[in-house]
Amino acid sequence: MAVELNHTIVWATDRDASAEFLSGVLGVPVGAGTEPFLPLVLGNGVTLDFAQAERVAGQHYAFLVSEEEFDAALARLTELGTPVYADPLHRTPGLNGMFGGRGLYFADPDGHNMELLTKAG
Template sequence: MAVSFNHTIIGAHNPAESAEFYRAVLGAREAPNWGPFINLLLDDHTLLQFAPAPVNDAIHMAFLMDDAEFDRGYRYLVDHEVEHWADPQMRRPGEISTDEGRRVYFKDPSGHYLEMLTEPYL
């Protein structure tokens, strides 16, 4: 069997609010919940599990998507006035990067640093 990424647990101040944010921005699908987890499934079958936890150190996650999904997710960010940047240093607010594909950086409701991109780094 080849190695692939299966799931990650994302600590959240409010797991339901965070899960809804990821569902709306990424188009993730609802999955059965269990234990303390609110679960979402990405198109590649990666499971995102949101659990109540203090968020002391934010993590970074990047999501590769096609142009149509990027447009949909970016439209959500703009429509809901989610602060976003074209660069990871947060020096170009309200923009997207178009250097190699398209990229945008933003934070989820718990402060985790997210990235949507249309071209992989490798």
Template sequence: MSVELNHTIVESADPDGGAAFLAEVLGLPAPFHFGPFTVVEVAHGTSLDFMTVADPHSQHYAFLVSDDEFPVIADRLRAKGVPTFADPGHRRPGENTNDGGRGAYFDSPEGHNLEILTRPYGSGG
């Protein structure tokens, strides 16, 4: 049996704004509306469904990207003035080289701790 994540709910005070930020930064197709959600589609049919919540709880969302996509995304973040960090606690500015790849953490407009990484955890041998 194969199990895949199909979708997850992302709490946001501004679902359209949060979804647009994520889609733009990651270079994904424009979000669309489905019922009460603003939907961002990522690979393998998975989506992040942004839902209106007055006081969103901060969550962590990590995105595996290619070596070629990483610097493009990092440039988009810099152009938007969004700082990146090498660690999830946002104590070290910049990026990391965990598992022989590259990784960076940054905040979404609603305060979620987002991450881009080029190698899955533990894949560096």
């Protein structure tokens, strides 16, 4: 059997709000919770299990999406007034063209560094 990522925990100070935020951006429904987790199941079967925490250290999560999904997510981020950046460190406003596709970074409610890209390197 090949090794596959099955799930990861996304710590949040308000797990419901954080799960709903990312669900809205990605267009992926929030699944039924199994305490203490609130899952988002991605297209490749990997689950992001949101869990409550008093404090959160920011992490990085990257999502490979189609061009259409990218456009839809960018429109939702724009509608929410969420800034998007071309790079994760200098936070240059806008998009990037890494790997021959399009990419962007944005922060979730707890400051996790989220990335959308249309082509992986």
